[in-house]
Structures are given as structure tokens and as C-alpha cells.
Amino acid sequence: MAPPDNDVLWARSLHCTLGGSEALSGVSLGVREGEILAVVGPRGSGKTTLLRCLSGQLTAQQGEVWFNSGPVHTLAPAQRERLRRERFGWIDPEPGLVPELTGWENTALPLLLRGTSHRAAKTAAQEWLERLDIGGCARKRPHALTQSQRQRIAIARALVTTPSVLFADEPTATLHRADGAQVLRTLAAAARSHGITVLLATHDGEVAALADRTVALLDGRRVAAVPPASGAEGVAACSLSV
Amino acid sequence: MLALRLARGTHPLVLTRRLLVAAAAAGVGFLLLCTLGYAVGHPAQSSASVLRLLWCVLPLAATVQFAVAVARTDPSTRPRPGLSAIGLGPARLTAIAAASTAVACTLGSVVALLFYLHLRGDITGLPFDGAAAELLAADQPVPLAAALTLLAVLPVVAATAAGLALRPRTAPAAPEGAERAMPSGLPWGVALVAVGLAVETYAAQGASRGGLPLPGGFDGNPAGVLAGWVLTAVGLALAGPGLTHGCGRLLQAVRPGAVRLLAGRVLMDESRRIGRPLGVVSAVLSGALAAAELYGADGGSEAFGPLTVLGAALVLACTTATLLTAALESKQGRTHTTEALLRLGAPPTVLRTAALLRAGALLAVFLPLTWAIAELAATPLRG
Numbered sequence: 224m225a226p227p228d229n230d231v232l233w234a235r236s237l238h239c240t241l242g243g244s245e246a247l248s249g250v251s252l253g254v255r256e257g258e259i260l261a262v263v264g265p266r267g268s269g270k271t272t273l274l275r276c277l278s279g280q281l282t283a284q285q286g287e288v289w290f291n292s293g294p295v296h297t298l299a300p301a302q303r304e305r306l307r308r309e310r311f312g313w314i315d316p317e318p319g320l321v322p323e324l325t326g327w328e329n330t331a332l333p334l335l336l337r338g339t340s341h342r343a344a345k346t347a348a349q350e351w352l353e354r355l356d357i358g359g360c361a362r363k364r365p366h367a368l369t370q371s372q373r374q375r376i377a378i379a380r381a382l383v384t385t386p387s388v389l390f391a392d393e394p395t396a397t398l399h400r401a402d403g404a405q406v407l408r409t410l411a412a413a414a415r416s417h418g419i420t421v422l423l424a425t426h427d428g429e430v431a432a433l434a435d436r437t438v439a440l441l442d443g444r445r446v447a448a449v450p451p452a453s454g455a456e457g458v459a460a461c462s463l464s465v
Numbered sequence: 466m467l468a469l470r471l472a473r474g475t476h477p478l479v480l481t482r483r484l485l486v487a488a489a490a491a492g493v494g495f496l497l498l499c500t501l502g503y504a505v506g507h508p509a510q511s512s513a514s515v516l517r518l519l520w521c522v523l524p525l526a527a528t529v530q531f532a533v534a535v536a537r538t539d540p541s542t543r544p545r546p547g548l549s550a551i552g553l554g555p556a557r558l559t560a561i562a563a564a565s566t567a568v569a570c571t572l573g574s575v576v577a578l579l580f581y582l583h584l585r586g587d588i589t590g591l592p593f594d595g596a597a598a599e600l601l602a603a604d605q606p607v608p609l610a611a612a613l614t615l616l617a618v619l620p621v622v623a624a625t626a627a628g629l630a631l632r633p634r635t636a637p638a639a640p641e642g643a644e645r646a647m648p649s650g651l652p653w654g655v656a657l658v659a660v661g662l663a664v665e666t667y668a669a670q671g672a673s674r675g676g677l678p679l680p681g682g683f684d685g686n687p688a689g690v691l692a693g694w695v696l697t698a699v700g701l702a703l704a705g706p707g708l709t710h711g712c713g714r715l716l717q718a719v720r721p722g723a724v725r726l727l728a729g730r731v732l733m734d735e736s737r738r739i740g741r742p743l744g745v746v747s748a749v750l751s752g753a754l755a756a757a758e759l760y761g762a763d764g765g766s767e768a769f770g771p772l773t774v775l776g777a778a779l780v781l782a783c784t785t786a787t788l789l790t791a792a793l794e795s796k797q798g799r800t801h802t803t804e805a806l807l808r809l810g811a812p813p814t815v816l817r818t819a820a821l822l823r824a825g826a827l828l829a830v831f832l833p834l835t836w837a838i839a840e841l842a843a844t845p846l847r848g
Binding site for chain 2: 243284301304305307308309312315319320321323324328332333335336338340341366367375380383
């Protein structure tokens with residue numbers, strides 16, 4: 224069964240088991256070109272697993288993943304790696320920078336790995352760092368920067384190749400709220416101006432408000448909406464049991 | 466007991482490293498016992514016995530260095546948050562490292578003792594019973610206290626060194642990837658190498674025979690030459706980190722691509738860890754080359770007794786194994802970098818090429834250096 228034409232990324236009934244427990248049970252999803260799609264859900268609901276399946280880092284035990292009308296789930300590991308390198312970008316909650324390289328070198332690394340010339344890679348990296356307001360960090364190593372600066376370098380590194388799809392897994396989880404909001408705004412603005420499709424996994428409702436569309440996950444299944452945190456209910460249960 | 470329990474569940478590769486330490490310890494123990502046997506058999510030639518004992522210091526030092534390197538890479542001695550929470554903090558882990566080093570070395574010493582007794586003919590029932598009975602003074606009883614003291618030296622020294630190397634530090638460690646200053650030992654190292662070679666040349670020209678003879682049948686080996694060689698070796702060990710840093714700097718210079726950038730930067734950052742054992746290996750190799758060239762030419766196989774060969778092989782094997790273990794330690798220390806690169810979609814060939822490039826650059830610098838120093842050291846002695 225071929226995917227609809229206007230979806231850049233499309234998944235059908237993904238089942239994925241991680242460490243003995245089922246992380247995804249029958250998730251289907253279509254991502255339209257150029258949209259920002261938020262995947263929301265509490266911790267352990269399968270957001271990261273879904274993103275890893277869609278980006279080809281994990282293969283689902285059952286189900287299909289299609290990218291630009293080509294199957295991803297049947298590709299060999301080396302081809303999926305190449306797809307990740309050339310078409311996808313990835314942002315983790317942790318910056319994951321290479322500690323031995325300076326800010327601009329970290330940003331330019333995906334370009335250098337593709338074989339871009341040193342000078343072109345440096346220019347592109349500097350431009351992206353300026354756009355994300357961290358031009359001053361270009362010559363410093365990651366250990367000398369703040370967490371929010373490091374995370375912005377990770378975002379610049381993901382954007383420098385202008386990928387077709389950008390996977391952002393809780394990109395602001397380790398930042399303070401003000402830093403996080405600013406990082407997200409720059410990320411969204413950059414994605415919209417360059418027509419990059421973004422999949423944003425988050426458990427935060429405010430973060431999800433930036434997105435065009437929201438998909439909710441709960442215990443590895445798609446649900447209509449995530450129920451609010453059940454703090455009050457839990458307190459009631461505790462008081463009853465005493 | 467905890468050290469033994471941890472050892473039971475360890476990965477086979479880690480156990481292999483510990484077994485190698487035990488094997489080296491067995492070699493050193495056997496050399497020490499043979500020295501004892503010589504001393505018991507020749508009570509009149511006490512100075513020759515002391516000389517043999519002194520020569521044993523070299524393999525002993527190499528084995529201790531190897532044991533410390535293995536203790537550093539041991540996964541069971543690395544601080545883990547879960548264990549720290551239940552009270553197994555850095556201090557206890559240091560104790561575990563020292564204990565497992567002591568266990569490995571004691572195992573080696575016991576094997577050495579059994580083998581020695583077997584060769585003397587005290588333990589029978591296996592091939593080569595008492596094959597070296599005459600050489601090892603089988604007609605005399607083994608002084609038990611002396612044997613045990615000699616055998617205890619290595620476990621005690623190695624465990625102490627491992628404990629000291631892994632002791633918890635009060636100052637916090639530098640963050641990962643922090644720029645480190647260029648190792649400062651290079652000028653000192655070069656100076657020491659030059660002084661060592663000069664002393665050696667001078668002593669060889671003065672050629673007063675009969676200073677420090679090698680136990681295996683070397684005919685004359687002036688103390689000045691030996692002092693010169695030791696100076697050269699220390700100089701090479703000091704210069705190693707600086708040279709490695711320079712290699713890394715050259716690799717990542719002038720518009721590098723991803724491979725050269727990664728290879729060079731990592732080499733610059735790891736120059737201390739890799740450079741020192743590399744310098745030691747280089748010094749040992751140059752010494753071995755020079756000795757082989759000098760004595761191999763005229764003496765042939767007579768110049769080297771079996772025990773000399775055993776000692777030299779021990780030193781060579783231990784220093785090389787230390788270098789490999791240091792490389793492994795540096796690889797373990799860079800797991801974050803590797804993970805980050807793989808997450809980016811970097812092909813594994815890039816990582817492998819970078820590692821090969823590093824090894825190639827180091828070989829290209831250190832092999833000619835080793836050969837040149839060996840030649841320079843051998844030249845004055847040959848004349």
C-alpha cells in the first residue's frame with residue numbers, strides 16, 4: 224500500500240518492542256511537507272521510540288515507514304544511515320556535541336562528513352550560528368559554554384544541512400523555561416523560513432502550542448488527547464487507602 | 466571478597482587482561498627466584514648476585530606499569546552512580562582496584578614458585594622434571610623466607626601503585642574536551658636524549674672494561690654506557706607526549722576535512738595518555754635494537770642467556786601491552802564523542818579511518834626516531 228502523495232513522512236501500524244515491553248503498538252501517522260508536528264505524551268508514552276522508528280534509527284517489528292514515497296523499513300542499515308546523514312536532522316535533549324571540537328567545527332561537522340570543502344562548511348556554520356544568536360561561541364569548545372548555548376549549537380548542527388525532516392526529541396528538556404522558549408522560537412522560525420518539516424516530541428503543552436498540528440501518544444498508542452496530570456486524583460486515592 | 470565476586474562476573478576480555486598481568490608477574494617472579502637460586506648456589510660471588518637482582522628491576526618496573534594500566538581500564542573500578550549511592554564510592558573502588566591487582570600478581574607469583582620448584586625437581590610427575598636442577602642449585606634447600614619475600618615484592622608494589630594511581634582526588638577533574646596546555650616535557654626530553662647519547666659515547670670511548678656485566682654472559686658493559694642509555698630512555702618517555710601532541714597538531718592543520726579534524730584533535734587531547742607509554746616503548750625498542758646489533762653481531766646466541774631473553778621479552782611485552790591498554794583507555798574515555806558522531810549518521814568508516822590515520826602518523830614519527838636513536842647508541846660501542 225503506497226502512501227498519500229502529499230505526506231513527506233508516513234507510517235502505518237508501527238509495532239515496536241524495546242527491552243521486552245511494547246513501546247509502540249499500532250501507531251499510524253502522516254507528516255505533511257513543511258509542517259511542524261508536535262508528538263505529545265507523558266514520559267514513557269513512546270515519543271522517542273516513534274521518532275527513532277521514523278528516522279530509521281530503529282526498525283519496527285511490524286509496520287511500514289515511507290519517506291517521500293520510498294520505503295524506509297526495507298532499507299539496509301547502511302542506506303538508512305545515509306538517509307539520516309543526507310535528508311534528516313536530529314536534536315536530542317542533550318546537546319551531544321563532540322567535546323574536542325569548537326563551536327563552529329561542531330556545527331560544520333555534518334557538512335564536513337558529506338565532503339563539503341572546509342571553507343564552504345565554515346561559512347555555512349558561521350551563518351547559522353549568527354542566525355541563532357551564538358556567533359560569539361564559534362571559537363569556544365563545548366565545555367566553556369552554557370547548556371543553552373550548547374543546545375543551540377546542536378540545533379545549528381541539525382539545521383546546517385537544511386534537512387528535509389528535522390526530528391527534535393524534547394529539545395528544551397534540560398533548559399530553563401526562558402532559554403527553552405527562546406530556543407524553540409528560533410527553531411520554529413528557522414524551520415518555517417527554510418521549509419523544513421519538523422517532528423517535535425514533547426510532554427509540555429506550551430511547547431506543543433508552537434506546532435501546526437498535534438498528535439498525542441499514551442502507552443504506545445495514539446489517543447485523541449492526553450488526559451491532564453492526575454495529581455489530585457492520586458491524592459484522593461492515597462487518603463482513601465489510609 | 467567483593468573484588469573476587471566482581472571478577473567472577475567480568476567480561477572475558479577484561480579477565481584476559483588480568484591474566485596477562487598474572488603471566489607477566491609469573492615471569493618476574495621466576496626471574497627473581499632464579500636470582501635467588503644463583504645466590505644460593507654461588508655464596509662466594511655475592512656482588513654478581515646483587516647485579517642479577519638489580520637487572521630484575523627493569524622487568525619488575527615494566528610489569529608494575531602494565532598492572533597499573535590494566536587497573537585503570539578495568540570497568541569494575543570506574544565510579545558508577547548507582548554503586549556510589551549505596552556507599553561504594555571512589556575510595557572503596559580504589560581499594561577494589563588495588564585488591565584485584567594484588568590478586569592477579571599473587572596468582573602469577575604462585576605459578577612462578579610452582580614452576581621453579583618443578584624445574585628444580587622438587588615437584589615431580591610432569592615433563593621437564595628437574596631439567597634445570599644444576600642451574601638452580603637443587604642440591605641446596607630453598608630459603609623459604611627469602612623466596613616468599615622476593616615473590617611478595619611485585620604484588621605489594623603493583624597494588625600500591627594501582628591504589629595511588631586511582632586514588633580519589635580532591636581537585637575536580639577538568640571537564641571533558643577542555644583544552645589542555647601543550648605537554649611541556651618535549652625540551653627536557655630532547656635534552657635528556659642528547660645528554661644520554663653524549664654520556665654513552667664518552668663512556669664507550671673511555672672503555673674501561675669490567676663495570677656492570679650482564680648476567681647472561683655479556684662480556685663487559687661499562688656503567689657509563691648504561692647510565693647514558695637510562696638517560697636516553699627517560700628523555701624519550703618525557704618527549705613522547707610532546708611529540709604526540711605535535712603529530713596531532715600537524716594532522717589537523719591546513720583546512721582539514723572531517724577525518725583529519727577528528728584524528729588530529731583527539732591525538733592532541735590524548736597526547737599525555739598515549740605519548741608516555743609510546744615514548745617508553747620507543748626507548749625499550751631502541752635499546753633492544755642497539756643491543757641486538759652490538760651483541761648479535763659478534764656473540765651470536767651465546768651472548769644472550771635464556772634468562773636475559775626472558776627478561777628482555779618481559780620488558781618488551783609489558784611496555785607494548787601498556788601502550789595498547791592506554792589506547793584502549795583513551796577509546797573508552799571517548800565513548801561520548803563516538804556516540805555523538807554515530808548519532809549524526811557518521812559512517813563507521815570515518816571513525817576507523819581517523820583511528821588508522823592517528824596510528825599511521827604516530828608510526829611515521831616514532832619508528833624513524835627509534836631507529837635513529839638505536840643507531841646513534843650503537844655507533845660508539847661498535848668502534
